[in-house]
Amino acid sequence: MGKLSHSSTINYLRKIFDDATADYVDIETVYRNLDLDESNPKDRDKLYEWLKSMKERGLVKREYTERKRFKGLHLTSTGHSVVRDRSGEKAISKEARLARWRADAEILQTQYPELEIFYDMRLRKSGSR
16 A cells, blocks of 8 residues: 555545544544444554554554553644644645645655755745745
C-alpha cells in the first residue's frame, strides 16, 4: 500500500472524528467510523498505514494500553483545526500548513539520509507582498 496523499489523510481523519464531541476516540470507534473489520488483517494493515500518515503529519497521537496494544487516538491541535475546519484545503490554517511542511521535510530526511535538507521561513517586511 502506498503513502496517502494529504487530502486523503484529512478525509480519513474527518471520518474517524466525524461524530466525536471530544478530541479522543477509542479503537472501536475508529474501526466503526471507517467501516473496517478489526478481525480482518487487510483492514488492520490499511488502518495502520492511514494512522502512520496522520501521525507523520502531526494530526494525531496514538494511545496505548499498558500491554502496548493500540487503545485510541488523540487529536493534536493541528488535527483539531483540520477536522473542525470544513472550508477545505485552500483555507488550511498556517499552523496546519507548517506542520505539514515539517512532516514532509522529516520524511525526506528519512528517505534521503545522505542529503542535508533545509527549510527556512522569514517574516516579510511590512507592506511587501
